[in-house]
Amino acid sequence: MCRRIRDAVVVSVPGEIDALTAPQLLPAIERCVADGPPPRLPLVDLTSVTFLGSPGLKALLDVQAFSGRRDLPIRVVAADNRHATRPLQINRPGQGTDRSKRG
Amino acid sequence: MGATRNGPLHLLLPAIPVAVRDARLHLGNWLQRERWPDQPSDDISYGVSEAVTNAVEHAYPPDVDGATVTVIAEVELLPLSMRRVRVRVSDHGRWRPIPQVPDGRGRGFMLMNGLMDEVLVARGDGATMGTEVVLLSPSVPAVSG
Numbered sequence: 001m002c003r004r005i006r007d008a009v010v011v012s013v014p015g016e017i018d019a020l021t022a023p024q025l026l027p028a029i030e031r032c033v034a035d036g037p038p039p040r041l042p043l044v045d046l047t048s049v050t051f052l053g054s055p056g057l058k059a060l061l062d063v064q065a066f067s068g069r070r071d072l073p074i075r076v077v078a079a080d081n082r083h084a085t086r087p088l089q090i091n092r093p094g095q096g097t098d099r100s101k102r103g
Numbered sequence: 104m105g106a107t108r109n110g111p112l113h114l115l116l117p118a119i120p121v122a123v124r125d126a127r128l129h130l131g132n133w134l135q136r137e138r139w140p141d142q143p144s145d146d147i148s149y150g151v152s153e154a155v156t157n158a159v160e161h162a163y164p165p166d167v168d169g170a171t172v173t174v175i176a177e178v179e180l181l182p183l184s185m186r187r188v189r190v191r192v193s194d195h196g197r198w199r200p201i202p203q204v205p206d207g208r209g210r211g212f213m214l215m216n217g218l219m220d221e222v223l224v225a226r227g228d229g230a231t232m233g234t235e236v237v238l239l240s241p242s243v244p245a246v247s248g
Contacts, residue, residue, distance in 0.1 A: 019156055020120045051127065053152050054211040082142065087149060090217030091210065 002032030007039045008075075014048040017056030025059040026066060033072065042067055043075045046084040057091050109136050111177040118159050118170035118194060126155045126174050134188070137178055138246050147188055147240045150218040151176075153211040154192035154236040161208055162196025162233055171195065185242040187220070194233040 003010050009032045013025065033040050044063065046052065060076065067074035078084035112133040116122035127148045134144040155172055163170040176190045215222045221239040 016124065018120070018123050018152070019160060020124075051124075051149075051152070053123070053149070053156060054208075054214055055156065057210055057214075082145065086146070086218075087214060090214055 001028055002035065004036060004040075005043075007041050008043045009033055009036070009040045010043045010045055012045040012048065014050075016051040016053075017049060017059065018051060018053045019055040022053075022055035022059040025056070026062050029063050030066065033067075033070070039072075041072055041075070043077060046076060046078040047081050049078070049081060049084045052084050052087045054087075057087060109133060111175060114174040116155070116172045116174065118163055118167075118172050118196075120159055122159055122172055123152050123155045126172075127152050130174070130176060130190075133176060139188070140243055143241060143243050146218045147190070147238075150215045150222075150238050150240075151190050151192060153215045154190070154238060157208060157211050157236070158192060158194040158196070158234070162194035167196075180245060181242055184245045186245045187242040188238075188240040190238045190240075191235055192238070193235040195227075196233045 001012060003012075011029050011032050013028075015021070017025065029042055029044070033042055042063070044060070049056075064074055076088075078088065112130065114126060114129055116125055130151055131144065131148050134147060139147070151174065155174065158172040162172075171194070173193045174190065175193075176188055178186055179189055180186050212222070215236070215238060219238045220241045221237075223237040223239075225235040225237070227233045227235070
């Protein structure tokens with residue numbers, strides 16, 4: 001699940017991030033970051049995610065808080081995988097509810 | 104006339120986490136049979152997943168026997184050759200207020216609102232009736248033939 005590219009630890013998350021699987025995200029990243037010589041900047045790879053629900057978004061926030069505490073800048077890569085980019089885009093604070101709606 | 108190709112989708116699922124995936128798979132197949140365009144179809148599946156997640160995680164106390172979630176989806180024809188999907192996700196559990204601070208549940212409703220044209224919540228009395236979430240999808244052109 002983790003692979004090292006220069007100063008980054010790439011954590012690939014394939015498949016569905018839902019209520020069943022979301023709780024595994026933070027522990028997986030903690031394990032990857034704990035392994036090998038520093039620096040270990042976590043990079044969460046969502047390019048092969050097939051579903052990202054609200055429990056997954058919450059888990060990503062937990063990951064962000066964890067990396068903030070460790071002073072490890074985190075990067076999230078989704079490329080053009082709409083299963084990940086769509087929920088992330090809606091969940092962005094202040095942009096979730098201002099989509100214009102028909103009456 | 105033919106409002107839909109297949110008729111409504113009616114799912115009765117146990118209120119357990121895997122129901123979210125089941126609902127999404129059945130709904131995706133049903134939308135495909137309705138020849139719904141891919142991205143709007145995905146958005147409907149994401150939105151309904153949130154409603155089912157909400158029912159599974161929040162409607163029932165732990166270890167309740169016979170806890171279920173019902174998903175009913177139907178196509179509605181609109182003027183100007185447009186159509187949309189109306190999905191009703193209902194449980195028989197207890198309504199709990201949506202927190203203002205987006206926790207998991209608030210975030211779920213935020214997603215539903217961002218993905219759907221309209222999200223309506225009908226609360227039951229907590230005794231005989233649970234919560235029903237009604238999701239109206241954005242409209243897409245009707246298909247002919």
